[in-house]
Amino acid sequence: MFKLENNEELTDIKLNEFLSQHATECTNRYSELEKAYRTDYPIFHQKKKPDWKPDNRIAVNFAKYIVDTMNGFFIGNPIKVTADEENIGKYIEMLDQYNDQDDNNSELAKTCKIYGKGYEMYYVDDQANIGITYLTPMEAFMIYDDSILCRSRYFVRLYKDADGVLHGSISDDTRVRYFTQRGKLTWDPDDKIHGFDGVPAVEYVENEEHMGIFEPVLNMINAYNKAISEKSNDVDYFADAYLKVLGAILDEDSIKQIRDNRIINFPGALKDILPEVDFLQKPDGDATQEHLIDRLEKLIFQISMVANISDQNFGQTTGIALKYKLQAMSNLEKTEERKFTSGMNRRYKLIFSNPVSGMKKDDWLKLHYYFTPNFPANVLEESEIAQNLDGIVSQETQLSTLSIVDSAQNEIKKIDQEKEKQQSSVVDQQLMERLNNGQQNVLEPEGSSTASEEHHR
Template structure:
């Protein structure tokens, strides 16, 4: 049987473009869909299988029946994706605006679309495939609906300029009869199409989508559109193969042959030895010595363990994602913990820089729809706050906040506290509580005495002077 060698072949992500002088004819649409299907087969399926714990060693050619053939996997891909996304977006993104009208609309839009779950799933798609998509439509209630899609469900078509402006978004699916249905979203309209014997547009169903641009957004994990585990994919395959072979060695040792040199054994003698677990030979051992023992394979346990440990360290080191289950990780504190998370923090900051333009495009397009009271330019005043999901030492934070008193502004002082989401709103709550306390003190001394219409505020001052 040929040797099963480790292979890591995932074709790079390929930007799908169309030149400025080309239109999305049905012929061009067929070409782009064929290109996308090739990406699904040779890229997206490989990445999804890794996340779903379907690694190549599970489908390698079977060994001979008499050889141990264990197939085990350690799903590093899912661990890296879920750990990183818990760190990156485990605490939801805060979208803020100084305009109360915009804030109120965002609250409604977020509730209507379960935006926290949408953002989390979108971020997960980005980590698995290197990118993810959002689609915007007018919902049944008249409000804007937001849907997240993975790259197997559609693709963005860009122009071929260096600015890479979106020109079309294509989404399609197959029904139970294997007939393709889909839509091309242009900058103004929706063009449905089908392939029920031949790919063609359903021109009678063309309609405007009421957005100012292609109503879809591509969110990126990084500029190269690489999955978080893609750089260590071959290491994961090698680890799973080495671990499987180690289990095979354990089985081979348990099934070791009994070696008896000297006498010739009958089947009855062998059965007796097996049943009673006793070996007894008669005769003069000096003339014809008997040697009894087990045939053993050379033991490479130390080499195997070293290889497994090294590959595991490299998986976390190269992926830049911390192994938070390391027994020494939880014992770190302060600056030591910060250094352990530094690489993952850099990775998250890079993703944040790519996520922010996606959010800007999301709200620019949504605000352009006439179903809401927003204007397209209202998105400019939005700000996004990303919070890393790490254990916090509240006692240490309060000490730092107290030490900053008189040195920085009160909003900056409160921003040190992880339990404070919005420092400005927290200041307003503090002022309200203080005002309630002052009112309670005034009412305690002066009550509702009509002589003091201002609830004793000015009178209280005069009384103090007396």
């Protein structure tokens, strides 16, 4: 974490120190985590073996599996955001659709799982709308004060152009400035007022330690890749084992005939010596290798707290037993949920502080977030729970328990519209029945008389 004293200004010297520290952290840590997710493991960069030795390089990408599985469980069902007031809810719906926020949330959560943290940056675009984008720790960092509250002081975004020159922007609580680093920092004379009440960015974290979800098991993944690669080498070795011939002298033609015809005959064998022919083999360590591979695989899933849902026995479990198997993932999801909620509170607090939003500064307090872990859905069970909640909780809370309902507020509107249509249909049907029964006077004006009444008079 980068910190700067409250009364200390961010000088060029200090900024260069932060940039250097960030580059070191990217090289020593973040790049390794990114490579692991992209299936670029140390096994592929080991020294090449001699040509006569098998040299297989196999990597099982547990890192990507763990990240994608947990991310789908955590945010596979989009986060539902509701508001206490209708105008706030409509603005949130527009804002999220304008920025493809469901996709942004998913990518931001994935970034946190890979690196341990991620960033969201806010700006006003050329259409006078608030834009939201996500960034990885490879391309941005936050500078905090040194108080116990760790308040944001500066946000730094970085990128390199086609020539490898470093460019960046730095945002404080009022302005955005731009710089270029060519040995020394060069500042752009034009800066901008961003309009947000605070640094226009938020840091999201996976956990308090800022650790990636597969980071604790990365050394075991590397060990697994090495073990399974050596296992593959042994298979090649036994397939190409040397033929050992004792008690006979073979010339080149005889060796060629044995190799081509797969027939062995020794008419000129040495007297009183029985020829011995078999394959030269090294000791078999198959059982030891298999035990190591199985043990590593179990530990990887156990320590990462992510279930191996591809296991053949996993799909045979249903009901409450399935939830017990997913208990570790559920506990992990709850921690991520609290961290993500904290980030979303800061997100909407900043956005509502900008006059472009048209919201009041404190309207973010009227928002509520609903996370739905992506358990295998049991719609029948959910519908029974929703029915049992009838009359106990609000209709919105009742509908939010159903995984098939994306927005409880929109669903309530649809229900009201259907009720209005049904009531209108009932009125029309009653009117038609009265007409069919001969009560035509419902359509005649007051004071009118029928022809029979005129004849009677």
